[in-house]
Amino acid sequence: MKNQADIFINRELSWIEFNKRVLLTSMEKGYKILDKVKFCSIFSNNLDEFFMVRVASLKAQVDAGITKKSIDGLTPKEQLNKINKEVKKLTSIQENYVNNELNNELKKQGVFFKKYKDLSENQKNWCNNFFTSSIFPLLTPLVVDPAHPFPFISNLSLNLAALIQDGEDSRHQFVRIKIPTKNINRFIQIPNEIIESDNETSHFFISVEDLIGNNINDLFNGMECINYSFFRVTRDADLELKELEADDLLLAVEQSLQKRRLGGDVVRLEVESDIPENILKLLIESISIQEEYIYFCKSLLGLDDLNQLTKINRNDLKENLLIGKTHSQLQTLDLASNKKLNSIFKIIRKQNILLHHPYDLFKTSVEEFINRAADDPLVMAIKITLYRVSKDSPIIAALMRAAENGKEVMTLVELKARFDEDNNIQWAKQLEQAGIHVVYGIIGFKTHTKIALVVRKEKGRLRNYFHIGTGNYNSNTSRFYTDLGLLSTDPDIASDLLELFNYLSGFSKQKSYQKLLVSPSSMREKFVFLIKREIKNAEEGKKAEIIAKMNSLVDPELIKLLYLASEAGVKISLIIRGICCLYPQRKNLSENIKVISIIGHFLEHSRIFWFCNNNDHEVFIGSADWMRRNLDRRIEAITPIEDCELKSKLYKLLQTYIKDNYFSWIMKEDGSYAKYALDSADNRSQINLIEK
Secondary structure, three states, X not given: OOOHHHHEOOHHHHHHHHHHHHXXXXXXXXXXXXXXXXXXXXXHHHHHHHHHHHHHHHHHHHHOOOOOOOOOOOOHHHHHHHHHHHHHHHHHHHHHHHHHHHHHHHHHOOEEEOOHHHOOHHHHHHHHHHHHHHHHHHOOOEEEXXXXXXXXXXXXXXXXXXXXXXXXXXXXXXEEEEOOOOOOOOEEEEOHHHHOOOOOOOEEEEEHHHHHHOOHHHHOOOEEEEEEEEEEEEEOOOOOOOHHHOOOHHHHHHHHHHHHHHOOOEEEEEEEOOOOHHHHHHHHHHHOOOHHHEEEEOOOOOHHHHHHHHHOOOHHHOOOOOOOEOOHHHOOOOOOOOOOOOOHHHHHHHOOEEEEEOOEOOOOOHHHHXXXXXXXXXEEEEEEEEOOOOOOOHHHHHHHHXXXXXXXXXXXXXXXXXXXXXXXXXXXXXXXXXXXXXXXXXXXXXXXXXXXXXXXXXXXXXXXXXXXXOOOOOOOHHHOEEEEEEEEOOHHHHHHHHHHHHHHOOOOOOOOOOOOEEEOOOHHHHHHHHHHHHHHHHHOOOOOEEEEEEXXXXXXXXXXXXXXXXXXXXXXEEEEOOOEXXXXXXXXXXXXXXXXXXXXXXXXXXXXXEEOOOOOOEEEEEOOOEOHHHHHOEEEEEEEEOOHHHHHHHHHHHXXXXXXXXXXXXXXXXXXXXXXXXXXXXXXXXXXXXXO
């Protein structure tokens, strides 16, 4: 094998390349304007999380003097240098786009951003009155002087920094004001009648910070504001959790969350490009941040707030993404009545059902499965894992109802699901209060698997029904994430699931499973075997091919095996939305490997693994990507799909993605990506699947 840098792409730089694709998607002419705004907002939100977790981790390593190199041979410091360089390039591109093309296109569609200084007197009066009645009471100026130390700046908050002068004193005082964007919209809509616009479909906005800045002297009676500017900080938000020392995991997570709220180290400072030098100097000294982590912005700070515009009630400016229909095999269910033309259990007994969300409605499939289980008098028990659930989850409600109906309900709630910890803690407490047996998984591992098991008594015997999916039991994200799920009664897989649930509740040390691929016990070993078998088949002149769809490909062992497979002549097609640390199409390394990334209206979240095996195909779906964390440090489950008809459906689905020339980005041998010319687009995977 060649040098590490020649065979592995840096994980962080690959992620930045992914986020670049999101940003460039916001600039494509084929999208409606509010969809462009959405992608632009997602780009910024992604960056916030990247700094809070990945950059924070690297920065902590540098501060601790750690010099261990990444798989491509870079030290933490070298990675940070490259990250800052690339991110600053992208944020500059975004700012220019937002200030010019995006703003101009919004104007053409009747969406206007007004500057306070450009308003008429009547319009200013309306804005000033709004400030006095709806904003002024929420503001708390905090002065910095010997008696008042520099205040804590909360993570991702928008802040105003000002220098104030007392008329009787020539000295300047520094004041910080937190902008209350959680309690008031970032963009305030000015009524059309105030603007004197006859076009009822037009919308006029002014940013809350522009309004505050132009009314700032109202906050300092008898004093004068000399200078002001806005800034924003990003803090380390990774959860530090010492599980092995915790007697009560729920309490330990709650305490760690409190530390996060208090705030970790600042990892990024965003300021306006024209910030006064004296204010900047004071911020740098008070926050203690190095120059390379300061971002000078030429547009509004916190562009993730652009997402507010997507709520504008103009259907002509965005695609209707609330699509989907009841799966064809479930259409005999009368969902409007408790009297079913067919029981969902009867339907699942007759055939395995492969679900593809959002095209197949989550509500009339997975939710219906759990709801019927909660109410069916023949159901004895329900077991389920919950990683991320919606705040008003119908599935949680069904589980509580099942417990009220006397059923045995066991729920694993993953308390360590990043940025969902608080939500999951609240659900765990409510579930326990409802009499549900709640467990938190295995110490040292996140439980990421998506499994549900229903035990039903039929003719004196117990039959197990189950769902295994690639996505969370989340009603909200099911409308915007593409995910797969299997509804079945396969006795071997059901037996594996019973063992897995016992393992998760601490009553089993199960290491082997009949059919399920489970990490960290058997999944890596099985994937290694499957890839090596394709290599052996290719070497023997047999049919050998691998198609894999996932979110990320990072694991060095599997990447090296894929290179060996390519050299052996195995045809490999990889559909990887996000991080890919493998170089495709490289001579004498990966000539037989093609990598594409699908970035579209829906977030591609499903994982599919297809192995030709000399035309005796083996196909799997499940919760794991090919990353070390999924294979070695998480509880994951991947199920085989053995039904020939369902195998065929999955192969056709994979081909739909491979043939896509609209949402698809092709990875080049240097690790960069390119798109097809838009005028050649005739295979639009997500649109084709909607219309199917």
